Amino acid sequence: MGMRMVALAVGVITAAVSLGAQAERLQPLDSSGRITYFISAGEPASGYRASDRELAVWALKDWERSAAGRIRLVESLRQDALILVNFVGAQAGNYGEMRPLYANGRRGAEVFIRPDTDGLGPDIGGMARADPLMRDTIVYLTCVHELGHALGLNHTSNFADIMYFFGFGGDIPGFFTRYRAQLKERADIARVPGMSASDVAKLRSLY
Numbered sequence: 154m155g156m157r158m159v160a161l162a163v164g165v166i167t168a169a170v171s172l173g174a175q176a177e178r179l180q181p182l183d184s185s186g187r188i189t190y191f192i193s194a195g196e197p198a199s200g201y202r203a204s205d206r207e208l209a210v211w212a213l214k215d216w217e218r219s220a221a222g223r224i225r226l227v228e229s230l231r232q233d234a235l236i237l238v239n240f241v242g243a244q245a246g247n248y249g250e251m252r253p254l255y256a257n258g259r260r261g262a263e264v265f266i267r268p269d270t271d272g273l274g275p276d277i278g279g280m281a282r283a284d285p286l287m288r289d290t291i292v293y294l295t296c297v298h299e300l301g302h303a304l305g306l307n308h309t310s311n312f313a314d315i316m317y318f319f320g321f322g323g324d325i326p327g328f329f330t331r332y333r334a335q336l337k338e339r340a341d342i343a344r345v346p347g348m349s350a351s352d353v354a355k356l357r358s359l360y
């Protein structure tokens with residue numbers, strides 16, 4: 154991990170990057186309407202499951218619906234993608250991160266999701282092991298959060314927001330259980346939005 158990546162990394166939980174993450178002013182993607190994306194196969198030993206790809210797609214669709222027609226997210230070849238989604242191994246309790254990039258001269262974003270919930274500490278790891286839908290909730294909400302950064306949303310200090318920064322503390326397991334409580338089966342994830350009204354309003358202000 155180079156210096157540039159460290160400086161721009163916007164972790165969900167890592168306190169070490171909290172000040173930098175808060176100072177970083179993210180920008181909307183360089184796109185009027187159509188945003189291309191590509192989802193890579195998970196890295197070996199990353200805890201990735203084949204079904205995680207669907208979680209990333211649902212997260213993208215969730216943001217697309219929130220934008221009420223302002224943006225359309227379209228799968229593309231890797232070389233044409235403005236948003237790259239990667240599933241990578243556990244690292245220092247990080248849920249995920251986003252790194253701005255330039256794709257064919259346009260402002261894009263690369264998102265890293267860490268699906269090994271055992272790497273997120275005993276509380277979160279235990280919840281995920283006891284309940285497969287909780288495990289998918291954690292991976293899904295991480296996708297929604299990091300893709301929110303990719304689309305230009307900054308952290309907030311409001312616990313109700315998907316863009317809430319865990320560095321502010323609070324009931325982190327509760328952040329996930331409130332979403333999990335709305336699910337009866339996995340397919341419900343495609344129907345239950347992960348973001349707050351405030352997250353949605355911010356997205357619409359950017360596009």
Ligand SMILES: [Zn+2]
Pocket residue numbers: 163164165298302308318
């Ligand atoms: Zn974040």
